[in-house]
Amino acid sequence: MMDPVFLAEAALNGLLLAGVLALLALGLNLIFGVLDIVWIAYVDLVTVCMYAVYFLVTAYGWPLWMAGLGAVGVGVALGVAVHLLIISPILGSPPVNQLLATGGLLFFIQSFLTFLWTTDHRAIRLNLPIIQIGGVFVPFARLLAFSIALIAMSGLYLFLTRTYMGTAIRAVSQDREAMRLMGADPQRVYVVTSAAGGAMAGVAAALLIIQYPVHPYFGAAFGPLTFMICVLGGLGNMVGAFVASFILSEIISFGGVAISTEMGYVVAFMVFIVLMFARPGGLLTRRE
Amino acid sequence: MTLPKALAALVLLLIAAAPFMPIGGTRQYVLHVLVQIFIWSFIAGAWSLMGRFGLVSLGHGAFLGVGAYTATLLWNAFGLTPWLGSIGAVTGAMAVALVVGYPCYLLRVVGHYFALVTLAVGEVVRLLIIAGRTWTGGSLGLTLRPAPPGASLVAVQFADRRVFYYAAIVVWLGGLYLWRRLDRSMARSALEAIGEDETAAASMGIDVTKFKLGVTALSAGLTALGGVLYAQYITYVSPETLSGIGVSLRIVFAAVLGGMYTLLGPTVGTALTIALSEYLRVTFGIRLIGMAETIYGLALILFIIFLPAGLYGGISARVRRRAAAGRPAFPRPSTQESVE
DSSP: OOOOHHHHHHHHHHHHHHHHHHHHHHHHHIIIIOOOOOHHHHHHHHHHHHHHHHHHHHTOOHHHHHHHHHHHHHHHHHHHHHHIIIGGTTTOHHHHHHHHHHHHHHHHHHHHHHHTTTOOOOOOOOOOOOOEEETTEEHHHHHHHHHHHHHHHHHHHHHHHHHHHHHHHHHHHOOOHHHHHTTOOOHHHHHHHHHHHHHHHHHHHHHHHHTTTTTTTTHHHHHHHHHHHOOOOOOOOHHHHHHHHHHHHHHHHHHHHHHHHHHHHHHHHHHHHHHHOOOOTTOOOOOO | HHHHHHHHHHHHHHHHHGGSOOOOOGHHHHHHHHHHHHHHHHHHHHHHHHHHHHHHHHHHHHHHHHHHHHHHHHHHHOOOOOEEEEEEEHHHHHHHHHHHHHHHHHHOOOOHHHHHHHHHHHHHHHHHHHHHHHOOOGOOEOOOOOTTTTTTHHHHHSSSSHHHHHHHHHHHHHHHHHHHHHHHSSHHHHHHHHHHHHHHHHHHTTTHHHHHHHHHHHHHHHHHHHHHHHHHTTTTOOOHHSSSSOOOOOOHHHHHHHOSSSSSSHHHHHHHHHHHHHHHHHHTTSSSTTHHHHHHEEEHHHHHHHHHHHHHHHHHHHHHHHHHHHHHOOOOHHHHHHHO
């Protein structure tokens, strides 16, 4: 029988991994879920932002919070660039083309980062405290990421449901053509959403770089999982994505402790597949 | 003999004679690239069997992996000849396809959801290969046990590249034949109807699940066969080269770039992508690590943005026109709108 503290630690690690995944899923959910555009290279954009934070801190000596804001700026620029340069010209083609164009971007980012800065793992060394709760150790960095993910999720939810722009974004996702008939400009909505998605990538990057070292293939490690969370939670459903990231990361954490890291992921992916059969529209689907 | 047929015969003759052409010292290398092009064209063609009917799979690496590893493990562990091993490989891949496909099609998992489920299947296979490192060698991969002397036919390992060259061509032609057979069958009409509107197709009496499962099993089996052939040729298998997202995406790239609605589209796309990546690899060598792949990625983006408008778009328009010509000729109320 396993030590209860051991199990509690696994559960908590799962919870904190959920924060990371939820953070990654936020921006993707805005673009993939709400706008229905496939940015398969989304987590690679996060990787680029992580490099931005890393170099702003180590090479230019910016304080972390300022570097984080810088990363948000980089993210916004990247988001707008991806939309205008890659997505916009092929908005009318089948979704598989968007997927492949951004798939090319994925190859591009991964190898260009390798070219620029090799495959070295780069980490920011921070002396963040580790909090101890009843024999369980909680890294402060992960707690911070978790709380900010929660705040950002609520903010995004309010933005989508309570503001004019949020309503417009949801309208575009429902019918791309009808927007134009209503006299609204879909292009502006796309650019704003892409910028917001990019900003979220910047936020995620700032919080991830203090937990994980960055390397060119960081996106490959988290990319598929992030997509699955968006789909499992129900496309565009921010709360659903949070629940989904919680479920998958707990499975990964417990599976990792009980069997092996790979088997933890295998079980999580299998649960994802089975849940897709059980609830094809996402975990928290509302009947329309 | 009509002109297209004569042309096809000429091209086939050129392909068959290629290993004997006086191209000097680069012959081995050229042959190596050609073998790869034929094997991956066959695999991309197998993918397009599903892709052209709206079943966009991002997990064909799973079938490649199951196929290649089944045959390789059977040979390495039990000495079972890959001739029989490939039967096991194809059966295994088909079983995976059916186990995943059946609930998918029964429960109408389509579009993004289908793509993500297949992606997950690909990842499951890749991770299982890594996790089973006692047998599979994990991420380091596995080398095929060399053939005992005089048994290269049993082991399907040949020192002479030309054997694999002709084997790849035979398999590739077989793939084209099956593609053509499906294209001219009733199943194609049924599958096209399903791809356009499942509910409508079902109401016409088409067994949606059965047709989708059939084409999925066929596609998976052929992909596994391609995986076995590739493994036999390279005599090395690894989870990164035979399963996982990178490989799955490359297959989709090749098929879509060339045009997945045409017989030779996947071949053209594969030739294009492999030639490009080989050219870049040779140009940059070990200098500027990462540069070759950077340009490759950039080129893929540009191809998708600029080429499909001509190649892919033009072909799908022709398909649509042909479909429209086949419809009963009663005036449609919307004709006035389309005149602009």
